[in-house]
Amino acid sequence: MPRHKLIASESDVRIEVDEGKDNEFSLYYVEVEENSKGGKEKQATRDGKRRRERNGEVSRRRASEKRSTEMSNKRAEKKHEKHHKTTRKEGEKHRKKQRRNADEEEAEEESSKEKKNIKNERTKTLKLEDEKEKDVKKKRKKHVKNEEDDANPGKTKQKDCQDVALKEKKKKRKKPETTSESESNSDSESKDNQAVGVLGSLTPEELEKLKEAVDERKKLITTLKGKPWPMKKKLVILRESQEFVEKYEGALGKGKGRKLYAYKVMMMKKWMKFQRDLENFKTACIPWEMKIKEIESHFGSSVASYFIFLRWMYGINMILFGLTFGLVMVPEALMGKPYGSMSRKTVPREEEASAMNFAVLWDFGGYAKYSVLFYGYYNNQRAIGWLKFRMPLSYFLVGVGTVAYSYMVVIRTMARNANEEGGGDDTSFNFSWKTFTSWDYLIGNPETADNKFACITTSFKEAIVEEQESKKDDNIHLTRFLRVLANFLVLCCLAGSGYLIYFVVRRSQKFALEGLENYGWWERNEVNMVMSLLGMFCPMLFDVISTLENYHPRIALQWQLGRIFALFLGNLYTFIIALMDAIQLKRAEEEIVKKNMTIWQANLYNGTMPDNSTALPITVHPGDVPRGPCWETMVGQEFVRLIISDTMTTYITLLIGDFLRAVLVRFLNNCWCWDLEYGFPSYSEFDVSGNVLGLIFNQGMIWMGAFYAPCLPALNLLRLHVSMYLQCWAVMCCNVPQERVFKASGSSNFYMAMLLVILFLSTLPAIYTIVSIPPSFDCGPFSGKNRMLDVIQETLETDFPAWFGKVFSYASNPGLVLPFLLLLVLAIYYLQSTSKTYKRVNMELKKKLQTQNEENKKKNKLAALKTANELEQARKAGEQHSNSASDLGENTQNSEPPVSSTHTTTRPPASRGHTASGHLPGHPQQPQKNSHSNRR
């Protein structure tokens, strides 16, 4: 076709392309176009001048385009002039003649003047007007078709989807084009009298448009992932838009900037690829994915959440371990003075015989006590090794850093969880949630699935019953009394266990004073054993007590957790208080030793060198030097022992309580008088909450003791690693899926909050000891200082320039610190109040939205009714007057959106709105390609 050689009008090309693409949509296009053109044509018939303008404008545009493609100027002008003439003629004729005739003549004239593209358009419009009535019919058909579509159950959804997608796509293409066109229109209109339009090859506006289009494409690419389309379409769209972006992205810059831009784009791509690789690597590094998945499929997400929590803990401990190991233990072991060089690094003479015994080592005495594992081994030398590693400072900073890091991680996780949860407290959708979200898609085990079915059924039934008699409450006094009684009993338990621990710790101190060698294993490990046993049996007791008060199971679970939490906390704190007592005792002892030390030293000097005044180095074996009791190491040892015994009890209960029980039930079932598997003992369930609590407390002890025993994170890492495998195995082989499955996500923040509380409570005593108790005089990195904090001051004085110390001292005086604290408090208050108001506004908005939604629906229904009525009337009218069909067409067009939206509510109304807005849909590629090629 010749018009391809000429610079074709955009609309023509577009139609062709679209026809090639998709029949339905091209039809749609043509219709829209016809509409708009028809409208314009009508206007033109009313107003000849404007029509001329339009013609002129079209020709001018064409001319300018030609010019921009480096065709001869003159020719364009000639053509243009010719055009003007013809259009003028047409206008005159037009006034005289009927509209249709004019169009016909016009078409003839133009065809004779070799302007084939224009002719094409004209003829089309001509046909258009001929077919106006047909058009209306078509539209009606289309409506019918639409409705059919909606009724057709199989395809609609997908089609809708595609509709929306394609419309969006079209919109995106259309937008730049149409806007630029309208702009050029306005441009040419403003310069109407000038002979030639002064449209440059690439105006800044066009550039802007292009940029916008590219940006939109980019946005589409990034948001593509979040669209619910099938993969194929995503791929197609992605490829198209990527091509588009690639084509035009480079063209946006100019000269040097362009190169830079291209470079930037390239780097961006590289960076993206790198990020993706990193992401892949990261996911490959996450351990135990398969194990957890298996558990998930057998036990649902709640049990798996425990293991995910365990893995998370493992990660944290890994980092803590890295800190202490890399910055404290390794430097000391490599660069510090070797074993046996000082008294604090040697086993004392009287213990040397038994220092290698396994029992002693297991107790972390003997050689283990005098090693990098404990506080006492470290020297107070300021800088060690050839690196001048500041050991005491590093020790202190690592101690602070572990705590700070833990706080940061816990709080960040909590915040993220809170974000994800959203408005989970809302109970207005109780039933809907039960139906829509109760199935756990991770379950892949038929047995679990059966359990889940039963569980869901009971929950439905319960909910219905509750709904039916939610107001009925029988004998509130009895339940109240029982609850009070239960709480009283629990309090008694707590107090009793607290006293027991206190008593045991005191007793153990007495034993220790008398010398441990006279006592057996039980006396030595009494404290830890009692604590572990209490932790094991008290929860069972609480469980029994909690049956007295018949709470809803979820609330009961929380009460139970709270009580166990209180128990553990009480135990831990009595333990710490007892330890404090022990510290006081040790310090008293230390004073005595100090005095004796001076006497001993004096004796030594007097004994070995009575007459020689030159101070020679005294060579005494460091094992013989008398030493203080070193309370820090004692504290560290206590914690390590506690952890070990705790771990042991956990594993043993796991083995006995779960494994043995399962074995017994399995094998004795054949020769027993009742059904063991479904009767009394049955198999055990996995106790998620108890296990999580145990984990949390374990972590709390780590945080508390890590300062005095740098080996604790390592130990904990080992423990977590082992328990991961052991518990995975135990769960898979001897537990049954829970009958009552609690969702994990709701309580995860509850656990996190507990972790935070524990973290806070465990840092309190550690900080107290660091700040207020003077370190012992002959062991540890801070020996010889008044307070452990003095390390910082020392570093400031010696390692930093003087002005820094001055600034620091100014900054730390109370006159500055107090206002700063005040400011912080104010800021917190302000943020809190703003968040509160935001919440309230949010709620109000939600309410408003709901009411508006309802109103809208009502309105829509009314409108639909109204339009239906009008339609009918109009149809009657249309039968009477066939001439008024065009009006009817508009009428139906207008009335269409509400109708369709009531029929297919899933379709966003926006897509509908823009098709009705009647601007020329266009293909952006054409003009942009032109301009692009122009610039080259």
Add this chain to the structure above:
Amino acid sequence: TKQEILMAHKIFSELQDRENGPYSSRVSMEKIHTLPELKSNPFRKRICHVFSTSDMKDGSLSFEDFLDLLSAFSDSATLEIKSHYAFRIFDFDDDGTLDARDLEKLVNSLTGETDDTRLTGEEMRQLISNILEESDIDKDGTVNLSEFQHVISRSPDFVSSFKIVL
């Protein structure tokens, strides 16, 4: 991620191998259901139907469809995608809304096939009316997509439970 896609492809080609014709790029619904992840899911038929793009409406999946399925159920899918597909899965008659019959089917498949776990007719009626009362904002007797998404978005544990991991 890449590994996940490779893994999915491995599983998919394993399923394909068991198919008679090596040239068929689609895997029938029954084969998909032999996957352990879907074996005990009460919605497995619906899932296949929703994600299938085959013309025969037999619920067979091509590899792209399979990937679609996995990505919709993966961790990284947004709430919007998940709720959209959940809606389509629950919409048993594919008419774009959840009406009383859809809900009844949904509840039935949630409570299992056996009779002893099923709800009685009375309970069912009560339940459905309750559900509609809660989530049918415009009171037209059905739950449409936006209402569904509204309800789902407030739920605390939908995202964590609407997941399938290979």
